[in-house]
Amino acid sequence: MGERGGRNAAQSARVVHAVVKSDERRDALLDKLAAYVLAEGLSASSLRPLAQAAGISDRMLLYYFTDKAAVIAATLDRIAQQMMTLMDAxxxxxxxxxxxxxxxxxxxxxxxxxxxxxxxxxxxxxxxxxxxxxxxxxxxxxxxxxxxxxxxxxxxxxxxxxxxxxxxxxxxxxxxxxxxxxxxxxxxxxxx
Incomplete structure (x- = not known):
């Protein structure tokens, strides 16, 4: 493998690592968002309070989710998963x-x-x-x-x-x- 091939492999590994870290970060955010919605309800769940609950800016929240609907959908999905886990237990x-x-x-x-x-x-x-x-x-x-x-x-x-x-x-x-x-x-x- 030449120098160029080695750089491409290293660059690909960094991209994969960044994607994995991004997915892990998104997963951690969903736990915080779910906790907020469970405590405060959907009616209190506009972007700014959700972002504050997650410990990030509302713009950064939209980095992980395309829009507010995606934030709410993913958060409700996480809540449903948690609820079914409790029921199954x-x-x-x-x-x-x-x-x-x-x-x-x-x-x-x-x-x-x-x-x-x-x-x-x-x-x-x-x-x-x-x-x-x-x-x-x-x-x-x-x-x-x-x-x-x-x-x-x-x-x-x-x-x-x-x-x-x-x-x-x-x-x-x-x-x-x-x-x-x-x-x-x-x-x-x-x-x-």
Whole structure:
């Protein structure tokens, strides 16, 4: 390999290293952005406060993401990943009867550790309910992930029965999350 080939290889290695560092930095930023949105909500998530939470300027934030929509989409994706990780960590060891799974899942989603995720979910759902073209597909994706999680956890005689029970579980739990959001936690517990 000649001198020129050696320089090109070294230059390529630096570029790859820079891309990896950039990806690692973006990943670390997403954790900070997710923490901010979980604490403050989407309504407080304009570019400047998001950038401040990430410890960078708003211009630098746009270096890592093309625009505010990309920042929010990536942040919500990170939040959804974190939420599903928390749910998976608390999954039952086997399939449960629908009523048992409902109590188990309610214990997860109404827990103080999990509640920030539910608050963000309620904001996304509210925006999606207005046919917001940005939030509607995000809400659908999260809702389908909840449904799939329930389907994987629920016991039933057939797949069709599990699908129906998982759908009932989803709408029941979502209703309970809404009821908790306006301070009627005790009503949720009486409904079980």
């Amino acid at each position: 608390r999954a039952a060891s086997g399939r449960l009867a629908p009523a048992t799974l409902q109590k188990h899942l309610l214990g997860i989603v109404l827990d103080d550790e999990f509640w920030p995720y539910m608050r963000v979910w309620l904001e996304v759902a509210s925006l999606a309910s207005r046919d917001d073209a940005f939030y509607r597909p995000i809400a659908e994706q999260i809702g389908r992930a909840f449904l799939a999680w329930g389907m994987a956890q629920i016991d039933g005689p057939t797949e069709a029965a599990r699908e129906a029970d998982a759908a009932r579980l989803l709408v029941t739990i979502e209703g309970m999350v809404m009821v908790k959001s306006f301070g009627l936690d005790a009503v949720c517990l009486k409904a079980l």
